[in-house]
Amino acid sequence: xxxxxxxEHVDILLGAAIAAPSMHNTQPWRFEVExxxxxxxxxxxxxxxxxxPTGRAMRIAAGAATFNxxxxxENLGYGTWFGLAPYPEEPDLLxxxxxxxxxxxxxxxxxxxxxxxxxxxxxxxxxATPLADxxxxxxxxxxxxxxxxLTWLGETEVHTLLDLVLDTDxxxxxxxxxxxxxxxxxxGERSTDGIPSSALGPRSTSYPAAVRDMGxxxxxxxxxxxxxxxxxxxxxxxxxxxxxxxxxxxxAALERVLLTATRAGVSASFLNxxxxxxxxxxxxxxxxxxxxxxxxxxxxGRSRTxxxxxxxxxxxxxxxx
Numbered sequence: 162x163x164x165x166x167x168x169e170h171v172d173i174l175l176g177a178a179i180a181a182p183s184m185h186n187t188q189p190w191r192f193e194v195e196x197x198x199x200x201x202x203x204x205x206x207x208x209x210x211x212x213x214p215t216g217r218a219m220r221i222a223a224g225a226a227t228f229n230x231x232x233x234x235e236n237l238g239y240g241t242w243f244g245l246a247p248y249p250e251e252p253d254l255l256x257x258x259x260x261x262x263x264x265x266x267x268x269x270x271x272x273x274x275x276x277x278x279x280x281x282x283x284x285x286x287x288x289a290t291p292l293a294d295x296x297x298x299x300x301x302x303x304x305x306x307x308x309x310x311l312t313w314l315g316e317t318e319v320h321t322l323l324d325l326v327l328d329t330d331x332x333x334x335x336x337x338x339x340x341x342x343x344x345x346x347x348x349g350e351r352s353t354d355g356i357p358s359s360a361l362g363p364r365s366t367s368y369p370a371a372v373r374d375m376g377x378x379x380x381x382x383x384x385x386x387x388x389x390x391x392x393x394x395x396x397x398x399x400x401x402x403x404x405x406x407x408x409x410x411x412x413a414a415l416e417r418v419l420l421t422a423t424r425a426g427v428s429a430s431f432l433n434x435x436x437x438x439x440x441x442x443x444x445x446x447x448x449x450x451x452x453x454x455x456x457x458x459x460x461x462g463r464s465r466t467x468x469x470x471x472x473x474x475x476x477x478x479x480x481x482x
Contacts, residue, residue: 177233183222224412284362287462309414
């Protein structure tokens, strides 16, 4: 199939892809479109060398973007074939997606495509309503459908995890490299990338809490305080292996989980700071009591807030013409 995708379809497809979450909203992707093939690359100018030195978080973000692209393709009447990290000699090429017009629709992807504009990271307190069992099962199934595993944590495991969060924060006290890098992407008024102060949410009245305080600037540290849930709904997303392709798989599973949660009226935020240290990441995986490699720590809840973060124009993600 040699004809080029219509420009309006490319704009819709890539607009959906870049709506995916990424660490500090760095949007670390670039795309090349040739005929009906879309290649998803890492953007080496948007790395986080202090907080993501191996690029794992970038590959997870690329997997999430690829999943959104697949959903949007379904909405436009295309079926998709894809390969993840297809060429070892091209480490920045993380996914190749082939689109074909089809009359056979994937109803689940079609339904999830409608959730993409509404998904956002919610750093506000959740109400006290526990997640329904059918919602928890649906989120487990969403992760499994993309080749990953979601493990819900019990009360004891949650307390252990919060101890790991405290350990992480103590390690970062004198790490100016991390603080400087974070301040580059977080806080202030932001119209194209990064996390604006308006999306940080309130500070927790207790510590450690099941919410990550991303504030880096003096004004952000003076935000209003709120009480967060005493029994947070936390889950760990993991894959058995930890090669680049597995990290892309984790990203696709993450986005399928998040869109499934959005459809159920459930919001999510992340508590990933222990995963930025290899020894603590191993301890996080042990909490699942299963072999594998932890990629995301997700806090789920019901919230009424709808504060999202901005994205760059689609043209910024394509090669210069």
